[in-house]
Amino acid sequence: MLNEGFRESMSFRECVDRMVDRAIVATGLDPSTAKIIQACNVVSQIKFPACVRGTVEIFTGWWAIHSSHRLPAKGGLRFAPMVNQDEIEALAALMSYKCALADVPFGGAKGGLLINPAKYTEEELRMITHAFGTELARKEYLNPSLSVPAPDMGTSSREMAWLADAYKSIFPEDINQNACVTGKPLNHGGITGRVEGTGKGVQFAIREFFRHPEELEATGLIDGLAGQRIVVQGLGNVGFHTAKFLTEEDGVIVIGVIEQDGAVVNPDGLNIHNLRQHLAETGGVKGFAGSDYSENGAEVLEMECDILIPAALESQIHANNAMAIKAKLIVEAANGPVTYEADEILRHRGVTILPDIYVNAGGVTVSYFEWTRNLSHMRFGRLQRRFDELRGHTYLHALEQLTDKTTPDKLRDEIVRGASELDLVRSGLDDTLRTAFQDMRDVIKHNENIHDFRTAAYTVAVAKIAQSYYDLGLANPGGKP
Ligand code: GLU
Numbered sequence: 001m002l003n004e005g006f007r008e009s010m011s012f013r014e015c016v017d018r019m020v021d022r023a024i025v026a027t028g029l030d031p032s033t034a035k036i037i038q039a040c041n042v043v044s045q046i047k048f049p050a051c052v053r054g055t056v057e058i059f060t061g062w063w064a065i066h067s068s069h070r071l072p073a074k075g076g077l078r079f080a081p082m083v084n085q086d087e088i089e090a091l092a093a094l095m096s097y098k099c100a101l102a103d104v105p106f107g108g109a110k111g112g113l114l115i116n117p118a119k120y121t122e123e124e125l126r127m128i129t130h131a132f133g134t135e136l137a138r139k140e141y142l143n144p145s146l147s148v149p150a151p152d153m154g155t156s157s158r159e160m161a162w163l164a165d166a167y168k169s170i171f172p173e174d175i176n177q178n179a180c181v182t183g184k185p186l187n188h189g190g191i192t193g194r195v196e197g198t199g200k201g202v203q204f205a206i207r208e209f210f211r212h213p214e215e216l217e218a219t220g221l222i223d224g225l226a227g228q229r230i231v232v233q234g235l236g237n238v239g240f241h242t243a244k245f246l247t248e249e250d251g252v253i254v255i256g257v258i259e260q261d262g263a264v265v266n267p268d269g270l271n272i273h274n275l276r277q278h279l280a281e282t283g284g285v286k287g288f289a290g291s292d293y294s295e296n297g298a299e300v301l302e303m304e305c306d307i308l309i310p311a312a313l314e315s316q317i318h319a320n321n322a323m324a325i326k327a328k329l330i331v332e333a334a335n336g337p338v339t340y341e342a343d344e345i346l347r348h349r350g351v352t353i354l355p356d357i358y359v360n361a362g363g364v365t366v367s368y369f370e371w372t373r374n375l376s377h378m379r380f381g382r383l384q385r386r387f388d389e390l391r392g393h394t395y396l397h398a399l400e401q402l403t404d405k406t407t408p409d410k411l412r413d414e415i416v417r418g419a420s421e422l423d424l425v426r427s428g429l430d431d432t433l434r435t436a437f438q439d440m441r442d443v444i445k446h447n448e449n450i451h452d453f454r455t456a457a458y459t460v461a462v463a464k465i466a467q468s469y470y471d472l473g474l475a476n477p478g479g480k481p
Pocket of ligand 1: 148364
């Protein structure tokens with residue numbers, strides 16, 4: 001089971017604030033600027049009617065803009081039966097820090113709709129989403145220049161298309177209307193690589209970590225990525241793509257998967273594609289061939305493994321189970337899966353954590369690429385792909401003439417190939433995650449008070465946001481108003 005019941009002594013938003021406080025204290029940022037950075041700028045609760053099966057239902061949603069030092073403010077819109085304002089504010093704050101760390105020039109935002117999507121037909125969901133989108137667009141929370149939602153828990157490209165449609169029906173003259181939302185379907189202005197983007201980013205983050213022997217030594221994972229045994233919590237879009245790429249391309253073995261109805265384990269490795277299919281067909285992991293099923297997913301979270309990847313809900317690792325976690329490395333693919341208190345316990349136990357604002361930044365990074373693609377009204381690579389191919393042929397021809405040798409076919413194909421949009425998206429994503437990792441490492445290297453990646457990540461993010469407030473004259477380094 002995913003943990004929904006355990007309540008920490010502080011709320012999710014307080015957890016995020018306390019984690020950021022550590023970076024603020026360690027770097028000596030003046031308290032006034034810290035206060036400005038940490039406050040959530042705007043949070044609106046929206047109640048709107050929709051007529052479902054002949055009855056009017058009133059739905060409740062939120063949109064929070066944590067920071068608007070850069071515009072648009074950016075973040076996912078989640079549909080879930082359990083969202084609340086505190087959670088949305090916490091998630092909006094994470095978006096501000098995530099964008100800053102990943103050098104995505106956006107502010108942070110987040111939205112939520114209190115709904116159990118399973119209770120409605122597709123047509124009803126379309127109508128409800130359209131109604132919510134209309135409310136958001138009227139209040140400029142769905143707007144290409146100001147505030148741009150994206151998929152999150154319980155939403156996908158389908159809901160993004162419906163939101164874009166709502167925006168377009170109010171602002172048909174806006175030439176940049178497609179940029180009002182990201183994560184759209186491909187033939188509605190989406191970008192290749194957005195669906196896989198967050199999972200691909202998690203893979204790039206792990207690969208980058210494994211390039212650094214000193215960091216690896218602290219975890220004991222010194223034998224490279226191939227063969228590492230991982231446990232994944234949540235086989236939604238992020239968990240699935242993470243597990244798929246790591247197993248297919250890096251030789252990692254997924255020994256456990258935790259879902260809503262329990263967990264499945266196989267020490268020799270689970271076939272992720274088959275498991276995903278089983279989940280789609282039966283609604284759970286129970287009964288998956290060739291695996292041991294346990295109703296108690298929390299137990300599997302604590303099982304012996306090399307890397308634990310929580311890719312589901314927040315607050316899954318908390319004060320009550322942090323002591324029992326046996327993984328050597330925790331990779332936070334979800335937002336906020338480790339509470340503040342658990343983070344303190346794990347840090348003192350010497351467990352390495354790659355934090356959410358770094359690990360799952362791939363989603364918003366590819367959203368940024370999609371947004372710029374929408375503003376340019378052209379797919380990446382369209383102008384230069386064939387030109388690059390031609391140039392490749394010319395170089396190869398010249399080389400063959402000079403050496404009097406022919407190139408093997410496979411190598412020839414590689415050399416002459418022009419980059420597709422997916423190649424460019426993945427390359428930009430890889431670069432983003434490598435650069436952010438280097439920035440975190442530099443902080444740890446040069447600041448004797450900072451030893452963990454989370455505090456380092458917040459230090460990088462807070463410094464960038466502070467600088468932009470200083471540049472605008474909204475705060476000053478001396479802390480005077
Ligand atoms: N929902 C994703 C996140 O939490 C993506 C946000 C976006 O693409 O704007 O990072």
